[in-house]
Amino acid sequence: xxxxxxxxxxxxxxxxxxxxxxxxxxxxxxxxxxxxxxxxxxxxxxxxxxxxxxxxxxxxxxxxxxxxxxxxxxxxxxxxxxxxxxxxxxxxxxxxxxxxxxxxxxxxxxxxxxx
Numbered sequence: 071x072x073x074x075x076x077x078x079x080x081x082x083x084x085x086x087x088x089x090x091x092x093x094x095x096x097x098x099x100x101x102x103x104x105x106x107x108x109x110x111x112x113x114x115x116x117x118x119x120x121x122x123x124x125x126x127x128x129x130x131x132x133x134x135x136x137x138x139x140x141x142x143x144x145x146x147x148x149x150x151x152x153x154x155x156x157x158x159x160x161x162x163x164x165x166x167x168x169x170x171x172x173x174x175x176x177x178x179x180x181x182x183x184x185x
Contacts, residue, residue: 074182077178077182078182079142080139080142080143080144080178081175081178081179081181081182083135083138083139083142083144084139084144084171084175084178085175086135087135087136087139087154088171088175090128090131090132090134090135091132091135091157091164091165091167091168092164092165092168093128093131093164094129094158094164095162095164096128096164097121097125098128098129098161099161100124100125101118101121101122101124101125104117105118105122106118129158132164133155136151136154136155140154144174144178145177153167153170154167
């Protein structure tokens with residue numbers, strides 16, 4: 071059983087990870103579906119020069135959140151950990167993990183409410 075402080079911290083980390091996952095996936099979509107076509111069809115190279123670093127920062131933030139959340143405790147299986155990492159390298163991967171992260175959030179919330 072987690073202490074009340076640990077359960078609150080885990081819930082906070084999972085929520086931060088969910089946000090980072092959504093941001094990473096969304097910036098990839100914006101890069102691929104908006105910036106790249108603007109560059110290649112209309113010649114606006116500035117679109118990829120802006121969205122590329124934005125997505126890069128979101129990617130790094132997501133990986134950092136995965137490391138911090140998984141190493142912070144909780145009940146993370148090896149398979150779940152690999153899923154979180156591999157999803158970062160796949161289009162729509164951040165969205166595919168939404169269900170897993172929501173279930174983890176519900177479990178963490180139940181831990182907090184038991185206190």
